[in-house]
Amino acid sequence: MTAHNLILNVDSYKASHFLQYPPGTQYISSYIECRGGDFSEAVFFGLQAFVKEYLLQPIHAGDIDEAETIFKSHGLPFHRAGWEHILHHHGGLLPLEISAIPEGTPVPLHNVMLQVVNTDPACFWLTSYIETALVRAIWYPVTVATQSREIKKVIAGYLDATAGSRTGLEFMLHDFGARGASSLESAMLGGMAHLVNFHGTDTVSALVAARRFYGADMPAFSIPAAEHSTMTAWGRDREEDAYANMLRRFAGPGHTLAVVSDSYDLWHAIENIWGGSLRQQVIDSGGTLVVRPDSGDPVAIVSESLERLMRIFGARRNAHGYRILPDFIRLIQGDGVSRSSIPEILQALKERRISAENITFGMGGELLQKVDRDTLSFAMKASAICIDGHWHDVWKDPVTGPEKKSKRGRLALVADPAAGMRTVRLESLGSSSQGLSSHAMGHNLLRPVYRNGQLLLDTSFDEVRAQARI
Structure with a gap:
């Protein structure tokens, strides 16, 4: 059993979500953005700390046993087969790819800063499962840095x-x-x-x-x-x-x-x-x-x-x-x-x-201390789903809350002479519609940072400071 059981680093309702997606679901792509708030841009920071602290160590059988006991006593189903698949087929490391803007970069609000997608079709449910831990890991250091x-x-x-x-x-x-x-x-x-x-x-x-x-x-x-x-x-x-x-x-x-x-x-x-x-x-x-x-x-x-x-x-x-x-x-x-x-x-x-x-x-x-997730209105939302080999847009557009309208499709972030940065569809940059990577060809500013238990980029603090310089 690990010091912090990643399976339990979650909101309760996530435990039942593996049963709620359409049949044939293979991949889910989600993104994080700031939907508004006190500032015009947000300094992206903190992902590497989260990856190093939580995502480079595998889960173990004891973690699965502990999580099953807690969730079932808590009144929820538990996806034991899913977690055992991760344990046996991926060595306990999460089959996810996370791409993000370089840390320290100021990103205009209403733009994608981070995108995550599962890399194993058997783990389509994992993209959303990581939301609780990932959003909490990002919103706080981003807000303080901003x-x-x-x-x-x-x-x-x-x-x-x-x-x-x-x-x-x-x-x-x-x-x-x-x-x-x-x-x-x-x-x-x-x-x-x-x-x-x-x-x-x-x-x-x-x-x-x-x-x-x-x-x-x-x-x-x-x-x-x-x-x-x-x-x-x-x-x-x-x-x-x-x-x-x-x-x-x-x-x-x-x-x-x-x-x-x-x-x-x-x-x-x-x-x-x-x-x-x-x-x-x-x-x-x-x-x-x-x-x-x-x-x-x-x-x-x-x-x-x-x-x-x-x-x-x-x-x-x-x-x-x-x-x-x-x-x-x-x-x-x-x-x-x-x-x-x-x-x-x-x-x-x-x-x-x-x-x-x-x-x-x-x-x-x-x-x-006097900041919260709403200071910059942080949100992580699913924006694309692959069912039986075909990608479809996913979005929300509540009539009662138009400010919460989410983005559609797999996304990319590009430089824009007028706005500084602009979120576009990944396909518009020429990547294969069948590819799993959230790193598009061309000039996507989102770079793969984590994949299948490996940190792909190790950014220095000096590099972060250089990106954030005013």
Whole structure:
């Protein structure tokens, strides 16, 4: 029995579907798309992690026994013969072919990103059976990677306007979301998806995932940083000592440290400690102190904090006429940070003629947790069926929900000068109507990634990042 039984990685009703298809069914082709949502395009990411974790290990007889016991007790039929066929004829590996757009690629909504078809006619039911696991494996990292990239665009725009340079952009949105994720696997996948766009994280499991699934060496970095417990452990009367200890332990030439400074009175900390008794130590450290407010209205707090720091430590004007703090001090906002608050904060700073160079953002639950399958309206649908050697279109077109109309036929994705990409029928690219492969001749952007238990393409994390670059 395996640690995760793939047969049970499914919705209950799937167990009865092998009995529901027309007689003579041999092959079923299904696809995944984003049918709408908050963004105009979606960054495809996460398939390789799913394949490596779940599809390269065979099922075993114990898995079949366990699944039969559970499904029959659960009130459902169980296709023991089908799973034993996979065990004995395919060594327990799934006879499927999955084709997809290269990972990291932004795909305009309403287009196919992934297509899956069974490769053994005895396993026609398997294409739909994998839907639960496959959609869940894809929608979450795609959605996090997409949101992260959209935020990157926003920050880049404000850097262009207020600094004229995107230097440091990859470190301006830091992942604080590990503790707010619903599970360790969610933190791994979501944290890794964020790193498609940025190089800063405190989600260590994201590093593990990027190394394990995409061959990354060290995809992201962090710095020594204080939390409230390490500051308040000194007591209110010794707040200055707590901050001085941070400088003593971590400051120095080329070093950066972050200190949460609102445990008691943020304004007192800025004015009388950082800007008072420890001011010269901050200036002379040779490194960079990052002050972290952690409460209050983020737009007002960030603006006021930067104004006070500039009054105390001075500021110069960059080539675009916006103010910037000396290199030895910066600010990070990690409270109340979201896709909507980041542009509000940056716009407020712009109106005060303060450069976006002064700030970094830390984003937690809003980054990794406050998304769902409907953020981009993910769906996997059957679009073609082969019965007795002939392919037929399959589609849904509900009168009561026209937005859920699905695509017909075996599909391909092609470059389009006007739309960027366009979904077309596979046959239009000249592939054989009898072929099983979802990889068409010509210029189909969908490439076979998995076939019959084998990973056909092993994409590096650097390659993913290159595809997603803005």
